[in-house]
Each structure stands twice: as structure tokens, then as C-alpha cells.
Amino acid sequence: MLELKSIQSGYGETQVLYGLSLEAKAGRVLAILGRNGAGKSTTLKTIMGLLPLKSGEIVYEGKPIATRPFDIAQAGIAYVPETRDIFPSLSVRENLEIAAKRFGRAGADWTMERVLGLFPRLGERLDNGGTQLSGGEQQMLSIARALLMNPRLLILDEPTEGLAPIIVKLIHDKLKELKEAGLSMILVEQNFGFATSLADDVVVVGKGQVVWTGSAADIRANEDVQHEWLGV
Numbered sequence: 001m002l003e004l005k006s007i008q009s010g011y012g013e014t015q016v017l018y019g020l021s022l023e024a025k026a027g028r029v030l031a032i033l034g035r036n037g038a039g040k041s042t043t044l045k046t047i048m049g050l051l052p053l054k055s056g057e058i059v060y061e062g063k064p065i066a067t068r069p070f071d072i073a074q075a076g077i078a079y080v081p082e083t084r085d086i087f088p089s090l091s092v093r094e095n096l097e098i099a100a101k102r103f104g105r106a107g108a109d110w111t112m113e114r115v116l117g118l119f120p121r122l123g124e125r126l127d128n129g130g131t132q133l134s135g136g137e138q139q140m141l142s143i144a145r146a147l148l149m150n151p152r153l154l155i156l157d158e159p160t161e162g163l164a165p166i167i168v169k170l171i172h173d174k175l176k177e178l179k180e181a182g183l184s185m186i187l188v189e190q191n192f193g194f195a196t197s198l199a200d201d202v203v204v205v206g207k208g209q210v211v212w213t214g215s216a217a218d219i220r221a222n223e224d225v226q227h228e229w230l231g232v
Contacts (some may be wrong), residue, residue, distance in 0.1 A: 001026040001184055002047070002065075002077075002153060007056030009046040009132070016042040018208040019056070024153070024201075030183045031199035031216070032196075033192070033230055039208040040188040042080060044157050047186075048072055048079050053138075078151035082158040084142040088130035092122055095130065099148035108150045118174055136167035143174070155186045160194055168194065168198055182203040183212075192230060196220050204229045 002024040010016040018037045024030040031211060032040050042193040045051045047058060049069040066072050086095050099108075100112050116123040116173045119140040125133065133141065139159060146154060159175070168191070177197055179185065189195040196202065196216040204212040204219070206229045212219070 001061060002186070003059045004043070004047070005057040005059065007043075007046060007058060008054040010044075010053050010054070011051065015054070016208050017046065020205065020209055021056075022203045022210055022213070024184065024186050026029060026152075026184050027053070027182050028200040029179050029198050030201045030203065031195040032186065032188045032203055032205060033195060033219070034205035035229065035231055036190075038205045038229075039207055041157055042208075043205065044079070044155055044186070044188060047155065048077070073149060075134070076150075076152035078146035078149040078154050080142050080146050080154070080156040080159060082161060084138045086130045086133075086138055086141050086145070091127050091129055092141055093126040095145055096122075096148060099145045103149040105150070110147045110150050112148070115147050118177070119144050136170070137164060139167070139171060140174075143171075147178075151183075153184045153186065157188045158190060159187070160189060160191050160217050161194060166205075172198065192226070 004020060004022050006019045006021055008015060008017055008019060020039065020043060023075060032043060034040050035167055042051060046053055049067050049072050059074060066075060096115065121137060122140055122144055125137060130138065159171055172194055179198060187198060189197055196219060199216040202214060202216055202219045203210050204225060212225050
């Protein structure tokens with residue numbers, strides 16, 4: 001579905017990725033694991049066109065991916081950034097309507113009604129502004145807004161960061177529902193148990209390169225890789 005071939009990327013003159021290659025397959029969840037600074041978020045930002053691709057190739061559904069974030073979103077990739085990036089001056093309803101009106105279509109899988117069914121708490125907070133939401137509510141809103149884009153691939157960067165354990169479990173359960181519904185996902189996550197319980201496939205990134213590839217079961221059984229590259 002999405003393949004990265006020897007990509008190099010970074011911030012200005014600072015290179016972060018050095019020939020990184022990986023593949024996310026349709027209908028599966030790929031977890032990208034690694035220590036802080038390994039290049040995980042840089043990988044996602046490069047996929048989304050938020051950072052320039054210096055060399056290499058990104059192929060999405062058999063074709064070179066677009067370079068502008070808007071076109072990438074139009075092609076069916078939705079991104080939930082680590083910073084959540086909800087509009088703080090808008091209400092929950094308005095944050096959701098922006099995506100629903102732009103990406104909604106007749107017969108769409110994801111509608112306002114369906115995302116509010118997935119996250120009932122948002123239905124209780126529709127008229128509250130973004131600044132009035134807890135961190136967990138902001139994360140729910142960010143995921144719900146991405147789903148209203150009706151993506152074929154959902155990319156999530158650190159969805160549990162800074163959240164209370166009860167909210168982490170809620171987010172886990174909701175992502176599990178999405179997985180069971182067949183949605184393809186790429187997940188960057190520091191929480192090893194969270195990531196490997198959702199993932200089908202895992203890549204470990206170290207120093208801007210993929211240093212290990214395998215299944216979630218494989219990485220759970222491989223204590224050497226956990227210790228060396230993840231600090232688990």
C-alpha cells in the first residue's frame with residue numbers, strides 16, 4: 001500500500017533519515033518503534049509532505065506519492081500528529097465539520113454520527129472550544145477529525161503521549177476497533193505494549209535507518225532487540 005525506498009530527509013541542513021526503507025501493507029497495522037531521536041516522527045512528516053524528500057522514493061498504491069500535504073490528504077492518507085493540532089479557537093463541532101464538509105461524500109464510511117458513536121465523549125462536548133478540552137479529549141478529537149477524511153490509510157504519531165492510563169486504554173480499544181474494521185494504519189508509539197498489541201508488522205528505527213523488521217510476536221520475543229534499540 002505504501003512503500004518507502006531508501007529515503008533521505010531531515011530539517012534544513014540537518015539530515016535525520018539515511019536511506020530508510022519500509023512497507024505498510026493494506027489492511028494491516030505497521031508499528032514504527034525506536035528511541036527518541038531515531039527518526040520516527042521525521043519519517044511520518046516526510047510521508048505527509050511536511051518535510052522535503054531529499055532522495056529516495058515514496059510509493060502509495062503503486063504510484064509516486066504527491067508532494068503537497070493537501071494532495072496527500074486528498075489521496076486518502078490521514079495524519080494524527082503528535083501535537084494533535086486541533087483548532088483551539090473553534091468548538092469541537094466546528095473542528096469536526098471542517099473535515100466532514102471537505103471530505104464527506106454520499107455513502108462515505110465515516111460521518112459525524114459515526115465518529116460521535118466511536119467517541120461519545122465528543123458528543124457531550126460539541127459546543128466546547130478546543131482550549132476547554134482535556135488532553136485525552138483533544139486526542140479523541142484529532143483522531144475523529146482524521147477519520148472524517150475517510151482515509152484508506154491512517155497515520156498516528158504518539159497517540160498516547162501524556163495521557164492518563166484510563167484514556168490510553170480507551171484509545172487502544174478504539175484503534176483496535178478500527179483495525180478489526182480493516183483500516184490500514186501506521187503507528188509511531190513509545191509505549192511498547194500498546195504498539196505491539198495493535199500491530200501486525202513492526203519496524204525498528206535507529207539512527208535514521210531501519211535496523212530490524214518482523215512481526216509483533218517476533219519483537220515481543222526478541223529481548224536483545226528490545227534492549228539494544230528500544231531500551232525496554
